[in-house]
Amino acid sequence: MNFCPQCGSETELSVPEGDNRERDVCYSCDSIHYQNPRIIAGCIPVWEDKVLLCKRAISPRKGYWTLPAGFMELAETTEQAAIRETLEEAGAVVKTESLYALFNLPHIGQVYMIYRSALLKPEFESGIESLDTRLFSEDEIPWDDLAFPTMRLSLEYYFKDRADGSFTFRSTDIVKHRP
């Protein structure tokens, strides 16, 4: 941040009184501008023994496969965000079952929340952010062409738990240090 979103004056990076971290501070209008992690909500959409994946039409990782997921918006819940993203990216209507996987990615300020969900009918179509959308059985999953570690892990957890006969909530930290 260079300029105050409120008044347009130049901001300074400094530690406000009573705080212990540098913030973007505007000394003209006396405002502090916090930056916080963002939530990415998504689904594991299941139909019979298959999972619905989307091939990304956009950067990053264009051309790689992903579970439908995206940034949570204001004025919605995490479940609503997961359902909306599944509709937008995969043209699929789902009913969420439970929060299944939480991923913390502190190096990029992201928290993923992935819901197990059921397709209401086997109908789907690629949204504008997807090149292709397909149902995959476990042995068809394109493991080498998945877009993100969060998607690989979500699918690994899902198929393992399904084989074991019970689903357990997973919380995973994916910690990378920036160079």
Next chain:
Amino acid sequence: MNFCPQCGSETELSVPEGDNRERDVCYSCDSIHYQNPRIIAGCIPVWEDKVLLCKRAISPRKGYWTLPAGFMELAETTEQAAIRETLEEAGAVVKTESLYALFNLPHIGQVYMIYRSALLKPEFESGIESLDTRLFSEDEIPWDDLAFPTMRLSLEYYFKDRADGSFTFRSTDIVKHRP
């Protein structure tokens, strides 16, 4: 938002191409400024049969009791945020056990994540955001003087599950419509 945090030009509220929501857009430097929900991470800090609460020294709800919790920062995980807030507000060192309660508050763009946690020793002290910090047994909880519905519900869930002998992850939407 009135001004672009990047270049300082005036922003406009408009729907970017390929989007379906109004965003703060800067047509000078061609940037889109998204606003997203924020995560509040906190703990239910337990010592023997008691729970640690803090009396708020700051607005909103100054003078009311709360579980230690606060806005998650960049570069930390949800668990680290919950542990940090407990140290900052209650001077207490905890070990988290599991994510216990998730609250969506879409009308204010907040997602609460409350962890069950154990105090490592019965030592605590009020941080600068707390007027008082105390351990409460179930029958001592100041139910009429709790700061937020999320705190009341977290404690209700906790004592119910403790009585039942097993803790179940809870996801709750607290939906209010702004006037």
